[in-house]
């Protein structure tokens with residue numbers, strides 16, 4: 001008899017029950033466990049809790065009689081309920097967090113199968129990384145993935161002759177418009193499963209059993225395979241062409257711009273990365289989308305997403321508690337509570353409201369508005385990681401750790417990036433329409449209208465002058481400190497907003 005196959009809540013696409021490539025047994029019965037302890041442990045964004053439960057229940061509905069859907073306090077209890085006292089074994093695809101991997105490998109009757117949902121198997125990455133000594137740079141990795149998987153390649157050469165079209169993809173937003181006017185993004189219509197999820201979440205919250213941050217609203221992201229494919233089709237067919245050019249730009253009234261909104265579907269396992277990049281490549285070959293957009297999108301998925309996944313495992317458990325810059329400030333209440341109305345700085349208030357209302361923003365607000373605020377103000381990186389994990393619909397342990405500890409907070413001291421990502425208000429002003437209506441001025445470092453990002457940027461450089469002076473990508477910025485005649489006033493200004501006051 002086939003072994004029962006256990007699906008975690010982020011293993012919801014058809015590839016997770018496909019017996020080929022090290023998958024489960026043919027016609028394996030399936031078990032899914034909805035563990036309440038997961039929601040009780042952490043205060044998640046309401047939209048995220050909704051999306052994950054809705055997606056799990058949609059999957060169970062699609063699997064019909066083949067699945068046993070168990071509601072239990074913990075995974076172990078749920079599994080015990082399914083298996084009883086017999087000797088039957090269970091299979092599970094390699095889970096996506098260290099905690100879950102530890103759990104399944106410690107269970108006697110569970111056989112762990114290879115990971116699915118990524119392009120590069122773990123053993124292959126390990127061989128590549130070992131061959132590259134300490135220098136695991138994203139760009140080198142990405143080119144290797146392109147070559148190995150023949151993605152956007154013409155023979156041994158990158159399609160179009162260049163590997164990297166990033167410099168075509170960093171344009172400021174057009175100045176004369178509030179929105180990009182991209183083709184409309186795909187949004188789902190809720191169904192009776194969503195109604196049931198909403199009812200359950202309301203009840204658990206009322207009972208004081210769980211609590212959430214953020215606002216409830218109509219589900220905004222795919223919860224089943226059909227929806228995920230619709231979202232992918234709409235993106236590739238109508239929105240991909242403009243993806244590249246304004247990839248790093250922000251517009252207050254257009255939070256999505258030309259981004260794909262596919263991260264949550266990918267991370268729930270509803271889409272496989274290979275189908276996303278293959279469809280994007282086909283759009284380019286068919287003349288439907290320009291190379292800069294297609295390369296930019298392929299780079300995000302076959303480059304960044306894969307790279308982050310493998311670094312998560314490579315860097316080990318201690319990575320979680322890295323704090324190279326010695327940052328220990330607690331997260332202020334207005335940030336924890338997503339209280340956008342308490343914030344004066346227009347960029348931060350706008351982005352925080354997006355998170356509060358939807359559980360999503362694109363990568364530049366995450367990095368250069370939210371993450372940068374945390375970095376400049378010296379907030380504890382583990383608490384910042386936990387905040388991102390709970391508040392974003394696409395947040396999972398594997399993807400948060402490298403992105404927040406490494407990329408955003410530089411708490412790993414440069415294992416992942418070559419420099420800290422933070423800036424003064426000038427960058428935000430150049431890349432968005434957020435500064436014009438702001439009470440602060442990006443050019444002011446001191447005084448009533450000093451921009452907290454401009455003040456914070458220099459205060460950050462000053463605080464970490466010694467660590468950063470040796471970094472050749474930061475040396476010039478650090479030298480800039482010597483030219484600031486108002487540095488003492490600036491530092492005073494930065495210090496005056498202590499005690500968790502909202503900027």
Ligand code: FAD
Pocket residue numbers: 258259260261262263264266267297300301304305308361362363364366367371388389392394395396399400403404407408
């Ligand atoms: P698009 O801009 O359309 O990009 C396409 C796809 O590329 C995304 O769907 C995603 O799957 C992938 N991708 C791009 N960059 C990354 C990356 N750095 N890591 C992983 N995948 C990437 N992404 C998450 O999926 N989950 C997270 O928890 C997450 N946390 C982040 C935290 C910080 C501080 C930063 C700077 C980035 C984080 N990202 C995370 C990466 C990125 O911001 C999101 O993947 C992206 O904004 C999702 O929107 P989209 O699907 O429209 O992306």
